[in-house]
Amino acid sequence: MPSNKSRNTLSRQWELLKLLPTSGSGETARSLQNRLAEAGFPTTKRTVERDLEDLSSVFAIRTNDKSRPYGFSWTPPTSLQLSAVSVYEALTLQLVQEALRPLMPSAMLAALKPRFEQAHSKLKALAGISPAADWPAKVASVPAYLPLQAPAIDPATLSCVQQAVLTERTLKCRYYSAHRNQSADLALTPLGLVQRGGITYVIATTPPHSDVRQFALHRISQAELLDIPGEHPEGFDLHAYVASGAMQFGDNAVQTITLEAWVSAGLLGLLRETPLSEDMESMTADDGGWIRASVPDSWELEWWLLSHTGSIAVTAPETLRQRLIQRLRNGLELYDE
Template identity: 30%
Template sequence: MSDTLIRQWAMLRTIPRFPKRIDATTIHTRLEDMGMSVSLRTVQRDLYTLAETFPLNFDESKPQGWCWREGASQLEVPSMDAHAALTFNLVEQYMQNLLPRSTLSHMAPWFDAAQGVANAQASTVTKWQEKLRVIPHSFNRIPTQIDPDIQATIYRGLLAEKQLEVTYRALSTGTDAKTYPLHPLGLVVMEQVVYLVCTVKNYQNARFLAVHRIDAARLLEEDAKRPEKFDMDAFISREFGIRMGDAPLNLTLRVRGILSKYLAETPVAHDQVMTPINDEWTQINVTVPDTVQLRMWLRSMGPDAVVMSPAFLKEQLAAEQAELQRLYSE
C-alpha cells in the first residue's frame, strides 16, 4: 500500500464532522505523532485533493478550518457489517431519551448507514430488529417529555463537570418553581423517567431531580464539586425508592403458586432465604429497604403474597385491604 494512500486515509480519519473544524497545522502534527514524516505544504495540497472526491468543507478563517460536510454519509473501511448495524439500530431505538441531542445528531450518519445495511442485507442478524422489544415490568405509561435544549444544557454540564443553574418545580411541595445552582453528578433512568443526581448550592448531601420538571437550565463557568466518597451505585441503592423509614426491614412473607418459582429465579436481595411451609405456601425471609416501592410490589402480588412481619407493615396492608373492600362495596 502506498505511503500517500495511508497518509490521506489517516487525514480523513482526523477531520471532524460539522460543526467542529481542524486546521492543516494540527493535522500535520497528528500525522507526525503517527510516525508519518511529511511537510505542512503536502498536507495542505492533500486536503484540497481530498475535497475534490470527498464531502469536505473548509472556511476562510486563519488558520483555515476543515470538516466533513453536515449530513455527510459515514465512511467506513471495512464497511459496517450486520452485527454492528443491529447495535446502532437498537441504540437509536432505545436510547433517544438518554443520549444528548448533540450526540444523536453526531451519530446520525452511523444510524443512516446502519439502516442502509439493514435494508440491503436480509440476514438473520438484521431480523433481530423485528424480533426484539424492550418493555417495562411495571404498568406502561407515556414517557415524560423533556425540553431538548434543557436536556442538552444538563448533559453539557455533566460531561464538562461544570455547575448548572436550574429552575425546578418540586412535585411534593406544591410551591412555585425555585432557581438555584447545583453540581451535576450523574443520571438515573427509572420507569421511563430521567433523574439528575446532584448536590445543591454548597450542601454535601446528594439528591435527585426529575429532569422533566426542570423549567430552565444555564451552564455556569464554575467547576462542579463532587462530594468526597460519593458512590453512584450506593446512592441509587439508598435513595431510589421513596423512603418510608431510614432502617431496612426484616421482611417475612409467605407466597404461593408460580410466584415462589419467580422469586427463586430472581431473588429480591442477596440474603433472601426460602423455606417451604406446605404444599401450597413458601416462606420468604429477606432484608429490604422501607420504601413506597416495596408496598407497591407487595400490593401487586395480591392474595399470592401475605406479609407475616414486621407487624406494622402487615397491619398497614390489612387496613388498606379493608378500606378497599369498603369502597368497592359502595
C-alpha cells in the same frame, strides 16, 4: 483471483468515495463522472448513480434532493475515515440507539447519528438476503410493569442539563415539586443522570447543602448553564449510589430489612424462579408457603407488596406490616359508598 473488471469497479468506487465532499450541497452525478474521468476512471453518469446507490447501503452518503440535479456528499460529520460497519455492528447500533437517546449528551449522540443511519441503511439493504439483518424484527423488549407514557422533556432543557453534567458546572433552573405542588428556583450541582423506566432523573445537590437528591428531568424548566464550577461531594460515585438502593425511593430506601411473609402457591412458584434477593429462603406449606429475604425498605417494596394483595401477607418486620395495613385500609375506604 478477482477479474480485471472487478478490480476496476472496486478502484472506481473507492475513488468515488474520496471525491465526495464533506459539506455543502454535494456534487452532482455528472460532476463526479467528469472528475472520475480526470482521475483515470472514464464511466457513464448512470454507472456513477448506480455506484452511489450501492455505496449508500454501506457508507453514510447523503443525497440532497431539494433540487435537481441531486447532490451527493458525506453525512456530516462523516468522511471516508468512517469505516464501513459489519452486519453485526449494524445490529448492535440498531438495538442500542433508542436506549442511548435519553442517557447521552445531545452533542455526543449527534456524533453517532451517521453511524446509526449507516447501520439502518446496511440492514435495509441486506433485508431478505442475510438472516442476521432481519434480527431486529424478531426481538423486542417490553417492561414488566404497566407501560405509562414517558413525560415530555423540552429538548433545550435536556441539552442544558446534559452539558451541566458533562462539564460539572452549576445549573440554574426552576423545579416543580409534585409533592408540594409548587415551583421553586434552584441552583443545582448535577452529578449524573439515571433512567428509571420512562423517567429520567437528575442526581444533584443543592449547595450549600451536600445531601444527594433526585430531580425528575421533565419537571425542570428555565434551565440555564452557569459558568460556576459545581460543588461535588467528595468520593461520590453514581453507580455506587444506584447500587445502594437510593433510586427505589423512600426515607429508608438504603436500609436493608429482613422481609418475612406468607405467600400463595402461585406467587411462591414465581419467586422461586425470580427471587427477591440472593439470600431468599422459601418453605412450602399446604396452603402456599413462607419466604424470608433481605430487601431495601423502600416505596418500591411497598408498591410491589401491595400489587400482590391477596397473594402475600407480611409477618415481619412489624413496622412494614402496619404501614401496609394502613394503606390497605385507606384504599378500601375509597371504595366504600
